[in-house]
Amino acid sequence: MTEMSELNQAAHTEFHPRWYRKRLSTWWWLGEWHYLVFILRELSSLSVAWFVGLTLFQLRAFMRGPDSYGRFTDTLQSPIMIALNLIAFCFIMLHAITWFNLAPRAMPVRVGGKRVPEFLVAAPNYVLWIAVSAFVAWLLLRTS
Amino acid sequence: MADKIVLEIARYAPERDDKPSFQSFEVPLRKEWVVLDALNYIKDKVDGTLTYRWSCRMGICGSCGMMVNGEPKLTCATFLTSYGNNATVRVEPLRYFPVIRDLVTALSDFLVKLQKVKPWLIHPNQPPLSAGEFLQTPEQLDLYKQFSMCINCTLCYAACPVVGLDQEFVGPAALALAQRYNLDNRDQGSAERLATLAHPDGIWGCTFVGECTRVCPKHVDPAGAIQQYKLTAALDWVKSFILPRGHKDAPQETAHD
DSSP states (O other): OHHHHHHHHSOOOSSSOOOBOOOOOTTGGGSOHHHHHHHHHHHHHHHHHHHHHHHHHHHHHHHTOHHHHHHHHHHHTSHHHHHHHHHHHHHHHHHHHHHHHHHHHHOOOEETTEEOOHHHHHHHHHHHHHHHHHHHHHHHHTTO | OOSEEEEEEEEOOTTTOSSOEEEEEEEEOOTTOBHHHHHHHIIIIIOTTOOOOOSOSSSSSOOOEEEETTEEEEGGGOBGGGGOTTOEEEEEOOTTSOEEETTEEOOHHHHHHHHHTOOSOOOTTOOOGGGOOOOOOHHHHHHHHGGGGOOOOOHHHHHOHHHHHOTTOOOHHHHHHHHHHHTOTTOOOHHHHHHHHSSTTTGGGOOOOOHHHHHOTTOOOHHHHHHHHHHHHHHHHHHHHHSHHHHHHSOOOSSOO
């Protein structure tokens, strides 16, 4: 980069043109809505990791017996944990929705030589997501 | 409708300026005028030193790409009236490219990358002409046709933050064109292209921002082409892992018959 800036200081001649190069700011993703959404989508992977970690800790507490599990659920009810989980949940939603919307782009499904419309590729993902969510909700809520 | 519109145009004279600055021009606002018409008006009537590229003014030569109000656009297809009355339209050279003068960017880097992916038919075992024409079915054409619509306008490079962050990244248009030839059943060059494409500066440099596809004036969908090739390259790697020897000898077919 220093070489480049030194080049930029050099005089312009017809055979050694002095090109202007702009260096990208560290905050390039803040200026534009599409870039911001992209960075938020990338950051949403942290939420996925958060929930994976949480599930592993939940399993560990479960294995250690009722006392340990009770302490774990108490921790989950603290305001900080509720706030953290709400934020993580929003990011997970962003993650899932953007992922499903991008699926048709990465997987062009062809039937009889014709490309299937994008929404028909994305829709089964949503249907499956809702079905699995509904099943999990039923599983959790039926005893309570 | 107002009868005037103000264009703020980035000016850069390499023999004089250290960095570009903006100059405002007031031009007539006519219903049928595109940004390029306004630039031509300024060049003809106001300031003949204004420098920019253009040729066909009908969206096929790909030379008049510029940033219009921060968006990569073909200026021959961007109507002034779409920016509303009494608006200021800001015209800058395409982002992430070195600027030579005013609105003209240096394309040499892009052309080197384009050549690197070998965007032509590679056909070592070509049958003689006497064998007749190479027939292609509509389905075979349909596999690559979308990616063949690229006009090399480089709007996708100006939209892609990876291009801005990593100068070595091959970039959307070149990768989409490589895929256009990989998917053509007359082509046998996918193995030759693999080393350039399945590389951290090739498809694996792409983080799927998707902006290239959004700004493409010819609906080429470079982001789609790159993601689809990622799948091909990953499967290829799995195959080479399972069948190291058999795979090495086999031609790498992506979309043949």
